[in-house]
Amino acid sequence: MTDPVSTPHDADEPLSPSPARSAASRRVSPWWRALAVVLGLALLLGWAASVSFVEQLKAQVAHLQTKLQVLPQVREISVLLDDQQRPALLITHDPSTGVLQVQRLNSVAEGREDSMQLWALNGSAQAPRSLGLFLSQYKTLQLPLKTGALEGIRELAISVESKGGVTDEQGPRLPYLFRGALVHKAI
Numbered sequence: 001m002t003d004p005v006s007t008p009h010d011a012d013e014p015l016s017p018s019p020a021r022s023a024a025s026r027r028v029s030p031w032w033r034a035l036a037v038v039l040g041l042a043l044l045l046g047w048a049a050s051v052s053f054v055e056q057l058k059a060q061v062a063h064l065q066t067k068l069q070v071l072p073q074v075r076e077i078s079v080l081l082d083d084q085q086r087p088a089l090l091i092t093h094d095p096s097t098g099v100l101q102v103q104r105l106n107s108v109a110e111g112r113e114d115s116m117q118l119w120a121l122n123g124s125a126q127a128p129r130s131l132g133l134f135l136s137q138y139k140t141l142q143l144p145l146k147t148g149a150l151e152g153i154r155e156l157a158i159s160v161e162s163k164g165g166v167t168d169e170q171g172p173r174l175p176y177l178f179r180g181a182l183v184h185k186a187i
Contacts, residue, residue, distance in 0.1 A: 075185050078156045080178035082106070088178040091118075091156060099142040100131065108177070109137055110160065117165045118143065119172050120182075121155040128157070128172055133165045153182050 076093040090103040100118075110116045115135075119128040132143040157179040159172035166172070 076150050076182055077185070078180045078182045079105075080156060080158060080180035082108075082178055083175075089158065089180075091180075091182075093145065093150060095147075098145055098147070100145050101140065101142055102134070103140045110134065113163050114160050115163050115165045116158050116177070117161045117172065119157045119159060119176075120150065120153045121157055122152050123154040127168065130165065130168050130172075131156070134158075150182065150184075156180055156182050 073094055073096060074092045075095050076091075078089075078091045079087050080089040080091065082088045087105045088108060090105055092101045093099075094101070102118075115133050117133050118131040120131050121128050129149070131145065131149065134141060134143075157172070157176040159174070160177050161173055
């Protein structure tokens with residue numbers, strides 16, 4: 001007996017959906033389209049932000065490399081102490097600038113008829129070499145330095161001399177007002 005509701009069909013014939021149902025099944029919901037557009041925009045913004053971030057990072061690295069080349073590279077440093085072992089002067093040397101940077105750490109200053117003179121001491125029997133006079137009353141000053149002037153030097157010292165200083169042959173007036181070891185930084 002055949003079922004009146006079911007219709008016979010051939011096994012070789014594929015089932016075809018009704019035309020109204022096939023058009024509806026191919027239509028995409030507007031919500032899915034909106035979601036796809038929003039996700040596409042988010043992906044595009046994420047890509048643009050990452051490209052921008054990488055470019056900013058490259059620019060910062062280049063800027064810092066340039067800044068590092070310009071910054072002083074201290075090779076020698078000395079802290080000169082007074083007779084009570086308190087820091088009086090900080091002296092640094094950057095060979096690229098060719099000057100000694102001197103920073104006063106106390107309020108001692110030369111008198112009207114005096115000059116403070118910096119001396120290089122090598123700890124041996126050689127006489128001290130003058131590195132220059134303090135010609136400024138400011139807290140920081142720079143003294144020009146000849147290339148190689150600090151080679152073999154172990155200590156720096158300050159003496160108080162007559163106005164205008166003395167020559168290397170005359171030598172410093174002792175005792176030294178300030179004295180300290182010179183530290184050579186490893187390259």
